[in-house]
Amino acid sequence: MNKNTIKQVEQLLIELDIDCDPSLDYLSKYFSAFNKISEEGSSVVIKTDGARAAKEKFTVVISGGELGDDIFFRNDGESLQELMSDAIVFYNDEVWEFDI
Numbered sequence: 001m002n003k004n005t006i007k008q009v010e011q012l013l014i015e016l017d018i019d020c021d022p023s024l025d026y027l028s029k030y031f032s033a034f035n036k037i038s039e040e041g042s043s044v045v046i047k048t049d050g051a052r053a054a055k056e057k058f059t060v061v062i063s064g065g066e067l068g069d070d071i072f073f074r075n076d077g078e079s080l081q082e083l084m085s086d087a088i089v090f091y092n093d094e095v096w097e098f099d100i
Helices: 003-015 027-041 081-097
Strands: 045-048 058-063 072-077
Touching: 003 027, 003 081, 027 045, 027 072, 027 081, 058 081, 072 081
Parallel strands: none
Antiparallel strands: 045 058, 058 072
């Protein structure tokens, strides 16, 4: 798991004023960030595919909205948390541009 990306997302959640109560699991916090992304006009897709091998069971996609038509995030992998972290950091790098 990419612990650096996860720490970056924790910092982004603070920048976005998303509740970072330690009792919340990462999904609650990450979905709050994805909700903010969707409020800005982008589509967020999180998919789990039982027909795939375990190494690429999950897919995360962010497209449209502030990213425009030519830039998007799409990755497959076995760690949902890592994929979600990578997607949020990607969106920050392309749109929010918080210094994390």
